[in-house]
Amino acid sequence: MASQLPAFPRAVFTVLEPVSLVGGFLGPFVDADWFVASQLPVAAPGYDDNARLVALQLGNAYGLLFLLGVAVLYTTTELRVVRNYLVALWIADISHVGVTCWTLGYERAVDVGSWNAVTWGNVGFTTFLCLTRTAYLLGLFGPDRQQAPPATKKKA
Template identity: 60%
Template structure:
């Protein structure tokens, strides 16, 4: 399926987004105390957050979130690399578009307006939660109405493969 997408969204959705999901999975599962401490930028260093202040409950929530990132990675790979039905891919991307809104909104509410718009004070986690998610959201917003050009049909791909074999 990935070959049916226009080039830019193909790279974003089949390469960059799965990598970003793994970038959320590993630290949440393997380093939950660090992951929790980095969720919101603060005046104090996140590394100053004591592991003693982290509860077993918060660690489980962080690791379960990491597990969700891992699941999202597996679903992305399964959908984007196994189906030839563009309708399935489009519906998948619409679901992610809606989830992007929730992801940014939850982060915005946790930060509060002043910290959310203070881009200079964002830490790498905030850049991922807001910056990267907005990039994915805007890419989906442009892809869905066809602003990157039309998807290629499976029959068009077959013609191209035959053409390349004869050259």
């Protein structure tokens, strides 16, 4: 069904976003301490098992989002399901960026020059995804392609 989406949102939602979700999944599994440390600057490193567990659970959630996205975008034949999926992600994008900026605090949130790669992913890339979803849902990329009706067999 994703083939019915206009080209740009199709590329973003079926290629770019799944690749980023795999990255979000792998980050904590490759190095949980690095992943925890990359969220917010702290005075002294030293993370306990609780922080590692939360990081691994977050990585697992990214893996789940990847699997759900692939399942919805590549298997459904209902454009309405795809649109509802994108609305749910749009809402999650807003809360994700909001919570991240709230936790960063005003000074760090607006100091874009000091953002690390994780902050760029959490704020920058998620904002890009949210804006792309907004533009798609508003129809700014043009109409979805209509699915061809199923071919019928002719009786001989």
